[in-house]
Amino acid sequence: MISQHNFFDNYLLLKPKEANVFDLVHLLFSSSLLERKRFIECPAELPKYTDFRRRWLIFISVLAQKLLLLLNTPMAKTGYALEMCLNLFSSNGGFLRLLRNLFKGEVVWPDRSSATFVSLVGNLDRRIDLGRNIRPGDRKYKASLSVMAAKLSYENEAFIKTTVEKQWEMEFMGFYNFWNEYHGDFSAQAFVVQDKLIDPNLIVLAFRGTDPFNAGAWRADVDISWYELKNVGKVHSGFMKALGLQRDQGWPKEIQPSKDGKLFAYYTLRGKLKEILKKNKRAKFLVTGHSLGGALAILFMAVLALHEEKWLLDRLEGVFTFGQPRVGDRQFGEFMEKKLRKYDVKYFRYVYCNDMVPRMPYDDKTLLFKHFGPCLYFNSCYKGKVLGEEPNKNYFSLLWVIPNYINAVWELIRSFTIQDIEGPEYREGWFMRAWRVFGLVIPGLPAHASRDYVNSIRLGSLPLDPVH
DSSP: OOOSOTTOSSEEEEOGGGOOHHHHHHHHHOOOOGGGSTTEEOOTTSOOOOOHHHHHHHHHHHHHHHHHHHHHHHHHHHHHHHHHHHHHHHHTTSHHHHHHHHHHTOOOOOOTTSTTOOOHHHHHOOOOSOOTTOOTTOTTHHHHHHHHHHHHTTSOHHHHHHIIIIISOOEEEEEEEEEETTTTEEEEEEEEEEOOSSOTTEEEEEEOOOOTTOHHHHHHHHOOOEEEETTTEEEEHHHHHHHTOBTTTBSOSOOOOOTTOOOOHHHHHHHHHHHHHHHOTTOEEEEEEETHHHHHHHHHHHHHHHTTOHHHHTTEEEEEEESOOOOBOHHHHHHHHHHHHHTTOEEEEEEETTOSGGGOOOBTTTTBTOOOSOEEEEOTTSOEEEESSOSSOOTTOGGGHHHHHHHHHHHHHHTTTHHHHHOGGGOOOHHHHHHHHHTTTSTTSGGGSHHHHHHHHHHOOOOOOOOO
């Protein structure tokens, strides 16, 4: 097969739109060359995938993507309607006041671009403060700031700017919406803030994560397609595309500005950070993100290392990720661990309990999409451990089905009692409880919400030494 990806010698690309039921069934029982299957693109020299576990992994990935393609429009419409309803209630002061306003003809209709419009993720956890117990010199401060920035990244620009300036009393330095050449849309967002509250020499870059009702974002999480970067390793293709991979050039060190003004995440943010840091020689920055945002955060550092951006890497204080999906293979992990040590960058990868996203399918034999470095793991009691790999590293393992469902029941029960144990700030609303009920059907999905990551940082006890 002739490839249009000439800048990579080795790759595996899955194309679920071109796969039918017969193709998927045949995949399970056939050990023929991958490149002979129309929904799989790879160089002819790739070896045969005779191992059933590898073919099963591809089967699961393609099937999940096909289902998400079918659900793309229903999910988007459901998410839009739900988000508008939640904001309609809040804009009018609740359900009863909304009824009164309807009768009086004074309904306040929500504006999606306003500073009061809250995303679905924000409605799951409406806290925007950095934590009442955070003080100067607190060893949890950077983790607390990172997780709240990662959560805040799901909101619109006006909401983020208002929260940063009014609530956090920090300097808002920009919100960005980035173009994806491969998808032909905007698939990554990020914002930059400068700490003025506790550490005035700290810059925070936060990438937005996976929208709960965005089928395209979920497709990126379950897609196991990859490109192999020379001397780096195999890296998840969907995350690289969202970060700014160039269609005809791969990862050149420099690119020409887009004629239509579209921005690419890596190149834009690299330039913005250089501009900020040149004005303050003492300043450092950290990168954070939840879910997809966590993947983009660690890959942002990876491309900096690929381009040998020593000046920036020396100013990189740390990378904090929450519920981060797997991004590369063993070679990529070794490359990153070497760079983390070389530039003394702290890497904290938080994984909460049975969160399904960090446990999405991976090739156990070749270690494709393997986590590198120890994870900072919290169980459902918010107690932490430092582990090389989180327990139950494969979400589809049959051994963990019953424990996952039992845990989902426990977390639903806890949602009604946590405020009595930990205080009113931990009270969960009806929307979060409904999300936990949904977890009785798909266990591990509510555990991916940012609420439990925020609770883990604030309530958990865990060694916070650097993870390299």
